[in-house]
Amino acid sequence: MPDFSPEDNKLALKVVFYGPALSGKTTNLMQLHSLLNPERKGELMVLETRDDRTLFFDMLPIGLRSRSGLDLRLKLYTVPGQVQHDSTRKAVLSRADGVVFVADSQIAQQDNNAIAFGNLEDNLDKVGLDIDTVPMVVQFNKRDLPNVVEETELQGRWAGTPWAPLSMASALKGEGVIETFRVLLDRLYTVIDSEFDLAGRHDIDRTTFIRRLSASHGGDDA
């Protein structure tokens, strides 16, 4: 849930990158760290890994300050995907405002995607959130690999869900990462604006919100 402290006029939001093991959650975050050039960007913290696998979480803080003086922060987290770290996943997921589900496009990984999605649903429920209402985007990563499920098939399969259309990405090559993030910002804005009246009270409309938090080094292409 959004953490608003009126005395500092500070609003902190939390976005969690979730998904099966080795689907590219940390890669997404590293790419965002190098590609994004938002108003304010902190250090990418990569906490404790073993064999390049996330043990705790990764975190990247970004933010903007509105003309009204609102200090808006967005902390991007990844969870460890390996099955045995479920309690860590649950702790990181608690009080999330938005979720990016990073799925693996490879045909052989579809079962793992489904298991991780079920796990996300369970854990959201346990921390008091509802998968149908939390702002979320589903990204199918690793499009650059052979033996991936066709995009039309994936889009068709997910067409009836609240998360259509899906985002396609190749995080290792930096493709689709910012686009995925922008879809999330768009869905996140709807919920946050209805609670905090960002447009009315803080002069942050949807376009401003997305553009200023996802400005890239390549120029203002939002």
Place this chain on the structure above:
Amino acid sequence: MRNFEDDPALADLLTPNQIQRLSEGLSALCREPVLITEQRLNESVPVEFNLETIGWLSGGASASEREAAAGLVSFLMLFVAKYRLAANLHHDTTEASYAELQRQNAALKASEARYRELSDQLQQQVDEQVAVIRQTQQELYESARLRSVGHLAAGVAHEINNPVGFISSNLRVARDYVDNLEPLLPDTADNRDMLGDFSDLLSESIEGTDRIARIVADLKTFASIDQADNALCDLNSLLLSAIHLVQTEYDHNLTIIESLGELPRIPGHPSRLSQTLFNLLDNAAQAIGNDGRILVRTQADDAGIQVTIQDNGCGIPDSIRSQVFDAFFTTRPVGSGAGLGLTVARDTVHAHGGQLTLDSQEEAGTRVILVLPAKQGA
């Protein structure tokens, strides 16, 4: 409790001692001493971590020196905070796991208690079922025995009734013929003796066939060959049949005093009631030996029918009185009794909604009182 993700303050990351050492180390590197504080001082620059100002750095020879020192502190804080965040997260998840374990433990204990209770109930049910099976087994045994007696009685009745019938009828005709022959023979002393003797022989034979017919009738009553399972019973006639059977078994040597009152007919199983009365009379007969007597009394009142069978025989010793109703308990030699007599008697009476009480004194005798309600189930 603070969440692992809450932005740390300077005091969360470093102890005052560490802050002082850091200040001293930086001061040694700068041309002028620097100071790290949580409060903003004059000419200080912010020390940032995660977009958050966690402290202020003042002093130094120039603004650029302050900036450089503050940047170095921020850089160091990144690694201190990494450890702090990981440790906090580890603490949070360990606490959550422990709480979960405790919850599971409580749930397990509750379910264990439930299963123990179930197991106790199960044991009780098994005990009850065993009792039911034991009783059914015994009833089955008894009914099989009754059926075999019934078959035997039916066979005997069928095979004997006809010959006895024509023997009896022929004998009566023969006696008439003897009467007719009497005036035709010469009236001599020898002839008179012979005819008188002949007549007596026939009369005794007729008496004998009558006795056979009566025994057959008693057997039929006893086995209730010609009665439905549940019928209106005349307890007096059942009692008389049973007395005749017992007498037959003991060669008519028993002294049985009958005092039978007028009784209403009651619904019941005649064969089982007969068997009960026979068992009680048989016990009494065994108790009295050669010189005792058995008193049989029936009476009826509003409550129902009361049958008393009393003997002045050997009585039942105190030591075994509690066992006499137990199935397969017997004092008789092996082969002469199954130890079911009183058990079946009591069960039959209970099945008819009645009561059977036994009163005995060693060397003085035994009294059995059987009370049956006039209307079953009333």
